[in-house]
Amino acid sequence: MIQLRALSKLYGRAIALRPLDLEIPKGETLSVVGPSGAGKTTLLRCVAGLDRGYSGSVSLGGQSARTYLAQRRPAMVFQRYANFHWMTVLENLEQALIHLSASTREKRSKCEAMLGVVGLNNQGWRYVAELSGGMQQRVAVARALLQDDDIILLDEPFGALDIANRASLQDFVKSYFHERAKTAVFVTHDPVEAIYVGDRILLLSDRSNHQHRLFDSPVQGTVSQSAKAEKAFLDLQLELTRLLMDRS
Amino acid sequence: MRKFLSLLVLVAIWFLAATYAGVPSLFLPSPASVFNAFVQWANTGDLWLDAIASIGRVFAAFGMSFVFALPTALIMERVTPTRPLLEALVDFFRYVPVPALVPLTVLLFGVGETSKIVLLFVGTYFQLVLLFVEAYRRVPRHYRDLFYCLKFGEPRIWIEMTKCIGPEVLDASRVTIGWCWTYVIIAELVAADHGIGHFIKEAQRFSNTPSVFAGILVMAAIGFVTDLAFRMAMPITFPYTATIGGVERT
Numbered sequence: 001m002i003q004l005r006a007l008s009k010l011y012g013r014a015i016a017l018r019p020l021d022l023e024i025p026k027g028e029t030l031s032v033v034g035p036s037g038a039g040k041t042t043l044l045r046c047v048a049g050l051d052r053g054y055s056g057s058v059s060l061g062g063q064s065a066r067t068y069l070a071q072r073r074p075a076m077v078f079q080r081y082a083n084f085h086w087m088t089v090l091e092n093l094e095q096a097l098i099h100l101s102a103s104t105r106e107k108r109s110k111c112e113a114m115l116g117v118v119g120l121n122n123q124g125w126r127y128v129a130e131l132s133g134g135m136q137q138r139v140a141v142a143r144a145l146l147q148d149d150d151i152i153l154l155d156e157p158f159g160a161l162d163i164a165n166r167a168s169l170q171d172f173v174k175s176y177f178h179e180r181a182k183t184a185v186f187v188t189h190d191p192v193e194a195i196y197v198g199d200r201i202l203l204l205s206d207r208s209n210h211q212h213r214l215f216d217s218p219v220q221g222t223v224s225q226s227a228k229a230e231k232a233f234l235d236l237q238l239e240l241t242r243l244l245m246d247r248s
Numbered sequence: 249m250r251k252f253l254s255l256l257v258l259v260a261i262w263f264l265a266a267t268y269a270g271v272p273s274l275f276l277p278s279p280a281s282v283f284n285a286f287v288q289w290a291n292t293g294d295l296w297l298d299a300i301a302s303i304g305r306v307f308a309a310f311g312m313s314f315v316f317a318l319p320t321a322l323i324m325e326r327v328t329p330t331r332p333l334l335e336a337l338v339d340f341f342r343y344v345p346v347p348a349l350v351p352l353t354v355l356l357f358g359v360g361e362t363s364k365i366v367l368l369f370v371g372t373y374f375q376l377v378l379l380f381v382e383a384y385r386r387v388p389r390h391y392r393d394l395f396y397c398l399k400f401g402e403p404r405i406w407i408e409m410t411k412c413i414g415p416e417v418l419d420a421s422r423v424t425i426g427w428c429w430t431y432v433i434i435a436e437l438v439a440a441d442h443g444i445g446h447f448i449k450e451a452q453r454f455s456n457t458p459s460v461f462a463g464i465l466v467m468a469a470i471g472f473v474t475d476l477a478f479r480m481a482m483p484i485t486f487p488y489t490a491t492i493g494g495v496e497r498t
Contacts, residue, residue: 045393048393048397049396050393050396050397069396069397072399073397073398073399074397075397076393076394076397078390078393078394079390080388080390081390082388082390082391082393082394084391084394084408084411084412085412085488086411086412086414086486086488095398096398098398099399127487127488129488130488147397147398
């Protein structure tokens with residue numbers, strides 16, 4: 001479980017994240033949406049233990065975020081993918097398994113299977129720098145999934161993907177998180193994706209006169225793209241879009 | 249090919265200036281007389297001895313600078329308390345002119361090879377440290393974050409950061425070894441038995457301008473080949489830079 005108590009963050013005088021109280025139960029996927037500058041990435045970095053100097057507290061399974069980072073390996077997909085450009089795709093994925101006590105062959109076959117899942121069959125030998133943005137993003141997602149930590153943090157992981165790969169990966173991560181009871185924080189700019197992937201949706205506000213808001217997804221646990229056409233889904237999508245566009 | 253074309257144009261201008269501009273040959277010898285001086289130098293066998301001596305000094309000193317500069321830069325980047333201390337030292341010594349150190353190195357290390365190599369080492373080590381530190385600082389934050397998320401130990405982080413800046417290290421080395429060739433002349437001015445700098449100095453003593461030119465050209469040619477070798481090493485050593493010009497495509 002992730003617990004945030006009055007979490008807020010300043011960069012100099014600029015407010016990066018307004019105070020936030022939240023509990024994310026084990027096995028839940030929380031989608032985070034909000035305007036640019038509302039603190040989506042800051043929230044992820046605080047939860048990952050990568051940012052210090054925030055107010056309030058972050059606790060992951062009873063441990064502080066820094067302790068968790070030091071003892072465990074929170075899986076994170078960064079906005080800029082953060083694939084090591086001096087390694088091949090397979091080598092990048094193998095980094096997620098360095099602490100696993102398995103033979104090199106076993107590790108390699110795990111990586112190759114994951115490459116198949118993210119639609120990168122036969123790309124393992126290429127350097128990541130040779131891949132398109134969308135392919136690099138899939139490498140980053142594959143590495144985070146292979147890391148197999150209880151907590152997975154994703155910062156716009158499907159932003160550069162084409163529509164088919166995006167839908168397929170949405171389905172995959174949704175069922176993967178549910179089957180393995182992963183606790184995930186999923187940042188996206190897309191309200192549709194947020195509702196579909198998340199069990200709950202957090203709308204972060206960047207204005208002092210507005211509160212952060214939480215919504216329950218009407219399609220929790222449903223892995224079918226057709227769920228996006230259901231009335232409850234469309235109503236929430238409309239509501240989120242209206243709130244995101246309301247700059248008053 | 250264009251590179252060689254520009255060199256040919258330069259030789260042509262030189263030929264015309266030396267032949268028709270009426271410049272005394274003491275100041276501007278003709279290409280032919282320089283070539284003759286070169287052949288004479290080669291025939292005595294001294295060319296090879298001089299070239300090997302200079303190349304040996306440059307590579308020995310540069311190799312030492314490289315071997316010490318890379319860990320120094322890494323320590324400055326990763327061990328935060330050392331940064332201001334070492335930075336002050338590096339910034340101070342970086343501005344000490346190498347020629348000013350000649351009397352001191354001779355005094356401390358004598359007139360043998362050691363003083364020459366120390367001189368070249370001082371001339372390049374501090375520059376290399378600065379360039380390497382800057383390269384380490386440019387390692388993107390998301391890589392550093394990922395090192396922590398993947399729970400890399402500190403030795404592994406040091407290795408991966410060095411791999412990350414590999415192309416920059418090669419580029420910085422290419423530039424700095426050029427400075428080393430500048431300093432080798434100064435180093436060979438004092439009590440050298442062999443070396444291209446020594447050859448140029450001896451030629452100058454007897455106003456043998458064609459030999460001075462031959463010495464300069466041989467040094468330039470060795471530098472040119474060294475530079476070419478560094479450039480060719482880039483796609484071999486770091487194959488991922490070959491396809492996309494070293495820029496990470498995002």
